Amino acid sequence: MKRIEKKHPLAIRWFHWINFPVLFVMIYSGLLIYWANDVYTIQAGQKIFFKFFPDGFYKALTIPFRLAQGMALHFFFMWIFFLNGLAYVIYTAVSGEWKYLLPGRRALKEAWQVLLHDLYLSKKKPPLRKYNAAQQIAYTGIIIMGIGSILTGLAVYKPTQLYWLTKILGGYEWARGEHFILTIGYVLFFCVHILQVVRTGWNNFRAIVTGWEVVDEMKEEETILVDGIREKVSKQAE
Amino acid sequence: MSEENSSGKDFRKNVRRKSLKSFAWFFLFIIFCVAGWKWLMHQPEEAGALKPLRTAMDANEKIFSGVFSDSHLEPTYPKTSAVTRVRVNGNYGMKSDLDTAAWKLLVVRNADITPIADTVEISLEEIKKLPKTEVVFNFKCIEGWSQVTWWGGVKFSDFAEHFHLGTKSGNAPDKNNKDDLFKYAGLRTPDGEYYVGIDMPSIMHPQTILCYEMNGRPLPMNQGAPLRLIIPVKYGVKHLKRIGTLFFSDSPPPDYWYEQGYDYYAGL
Numbered sequence: 001m002k003r004i005e006k007k008h009p010l011a012i013r014w015f016h017w018i019n020f021p022v023l024f025v026m027i028y029s030g031l032l033i034y035w036a037n038d039v040y041t042i043q044a045g046q047k048i049f050f051k052f053f054p055d056g057f058y059k060a061l062t063i064p065f066r067l068a069q070g071m072a073l074h075f076f077f078m079w080i081f082f083l084n085g086l087a088y089v090i091y092t093a094v095s096g097e098w099k100y101l102l103p104g105r106r107a108l109k110e111a112w113q114v115l116l117h118d119l120y121l122s123k124k125k126p127p128l129r130k131y132n133a134a135q136q137i138a139y140t141g142i143i144i145m146g147i148g149s150i151l152t153g154l155a156v157y158k159p160t161q162l163y164w165l166t167k168i169l170g171g172y173e174w175a176r177g178e179h180f181i182l183t184i185g186y187v188l189f190f191c192v193h194i195l196q197v198v199r200t201g202w203n204n205f206r207a208i209v210t211g212w213e214v215v216d217e218m219k220e221e222e223t224i225l226v227d228g229i230r231e232k233v234s235k236q237a238e
Numbered sequence: 239m240s241e242e243n244s245s246g247k248d249f250r251k252n253v254r255r256k257s258l259k260s261f262a263w264f265f266l267f268i269i270f271c272v273a274g275w276k277w278l279m280h281q282p283e284e285a286g287a288l289k290p291l292r293t294a295m296d297a298n299e300k301i302f303s304g305v306f307s308d309s310h311l312e313p314t315y316p317k318t319s320a321v322t323r324v325r326v327n328g329n330y331g332m333k334s335d336l337d338t339a340a341w342k343l344l345v346v347r348n349a350d351i352t353p354i355a356d357t358v359e360i361s362l363e364e365i366k367k368l369p370k371t372e373v374v375f376n377f378k379c380i381e382g383w384s385q386v387t388w389w390g391g392v393k394f395s396d397f398a399e400h401f402h403l404g405t406k407s408g409n410a411p412d413k414n415n416k417d418d419l420f421k422y423a424g425l426r427t428p429d430g431e432y433y434v435g436i437d438m439p440s441i442m443h444p445q446t447i448l449c450y451e452m453n454g455r456p457l458p459m460n461q462g463a464p465l466r467l468i469i470p471v472k473y474g475v476k477h478l479k480r481i482g483t484l485f486f487s488d489s490p491p492p493d494y495w496y497e498q499g500y501d502y503y504a505g506l
Binding site: 039067079158161210 | 378
C-alpha cells in the first residue's frame with residue numbers, strides 16, 4: 001500500500017528555495033569582487049596546478065571590470081542571505097526539526113557506511129530516517145559554513161571596527177582567504193547535493209517542493225525485514 | 239481486486255493534483271526570481287550604480303556609520319613590518335607638474351556659503367610645526383589587496399584643533415558640541431581631477447593624518463607629495479594624494495569613485 005507522508009515543513013521549503021538564488025547571486029557578485037585581486041592558486045612550491053580563475057572562465061561569465069557592481073550586489077544580497085539563514089536556524093531550533101538534523105553520537109560511523117553504500121562499495125542500505133548521518137553532517141556543516149561566511153565576510157568588510165574579529169580569524173588577508181575557501185566549499189556541496197538528488201529520484205526531489213513523499217509500506221517493511229535478516233546473519237557469523 | 243485498482247487510481251490522481259498545486263507555486267516563485275533580477279538589472283543608475291543597489295549602499299552607510307567608534311583603532315605594526323616597496327596604484331589628479339616649493343594647502347572653512355570667501359592658505363612648514371604622528375598599518379585597497387605601510391604626518395584632529403577648522407563657529411572642534419561640526423570634509427587635487435568626500439567622524443578619527451612622510455623619509459612624488467591623506471578607517475581610494483584644497487560642508491562633497499558606482503562611505 002502506498003500513502004502520502006509529510007516530509008518537509010513549508011517554512012523549510014521556503015528557506016531552502018530562497019537560499020538557492022540568493023547564494024547564487026552572492027557567489028557571482030563575489031567573483032566580480034575577487035577578480036580585482038585574483039591571487040589564489042593551488043600550488044606546491046613554485047609549481048602552479050590551478051589558478052583561481054583562468055581567463056576563459058572570467059570571459060565566459062563576463063566577470064572582468066565589474067568590481068563596483070559586485071560590491072553593490074554583494075552588500076545588498078548579504079542581508080537576505082543572513083536573514084534567511086537566521087530565520088532557518090531559529091525555525092529549526094523552535095520547531096524541533098533540529099532533532100532530525102543534528103548528527104548523533106554514532107554519526108561518523110553511520111556516515112562512513114552511507115558513503116560506502118553511495119560509492120557502491122557496500123550493500124548495506126542507509127537507515128530509514130528522514131536524514132541519514134551523512135546528510136545530518138552535511139546539513140549541519142553547511143550551517144556552520146554559513147556562519148563562517150558571515151563572520152569572515154564581516155572581518156573583511158569592517159576590519160577596523162571589528163578589529164578583534166579580524167584578529168581572531170588570523171588577520172585581514174587570512175579572513176579573505178577563508179571567505180574564499182568557504183565559497184569553494186559551497187560549490188563542492190552544491191555538486192554533491194545535485195548528484196545525490198538525481199540519484200535519489202523524483203519522489204525525494206518532489207518533497208522539497210510539495211512537502212510530502214509517497215511511501216510504499218510494502219517496500220518499507222521489506223527493507224526493514226531484509227536489513228534485519230542481514231544483521232542477524234552477520235551477528236551469527238561473528 | 240477492482241476496489242484496490244480504483245483506490246490506486248484515486249491515489250495517483252490525488253498525488254497528481256497535490257503535486258500540480260505545489261509545482262504551480264514553485265514555478266511562480268522561479269518566475270518571480272527571474273523577473274525580479276531582470277527588473278533590478280534594468281533600473282536607472284544613480285551615480286554609476288543601479289538605483290536600488292545605491293539605496294542599499296546608502297542604508298548600509300547609515301547602519302555602519304551609526305556603529306562607528308573612534309575608540310576602534312586599526313591595528314598597528316612595528317616599523318620593521320612595513321614594506322619598503324610601497325605599491326603605487328593610480329595617478330589621478332597628479333598628471334600635471336607641480337611646483338612643490340610654492341605649494342600651499344588651500345582651506346575653505348565653509349563651502350556652504352557662496353561665493354566662497356572664508357579661506358586660509360597653510361604652508362607645509364606650518365603643518366610640519368605641529369606634533370608629528372606616525373602610523374604603521376595594513377593599507378587596504380578596494381581591489382582587495384593590502385600592504386603594511388608606514389606613514390608620518392600631522393593628526394588631522396590636531397590640525398583642525400590648531401587652525402580652528404571644521405566648525406561653523408570658527409572655534410576649535412569640540413567633541414561635546416557636535417552640532418558645531420560640519421558633517422563632511424572634501425579634498426581635491428590642485429588640478430581638480432581627483433576628489434573625495436569624507437564624513438566628519440572618520441576624518442577626525444585619531445589615526446587619520448595629513449601625511450608628508452613615508453618610511454621615515456619625505457613623501458615621494460608618486461605617493462602624493464607634498465601632502466596626502468592617510469585615513470586607515472577607509473579604503474585606499476579615499477587616501478587622496480597631492481591635496482590642493484580642503485573644504486568643509488554639511489552636504490556630501492563630490493567623490494570620484496562614488497560617481498563610478500562605488501559606495502560613498504567606503505569605511506572599514
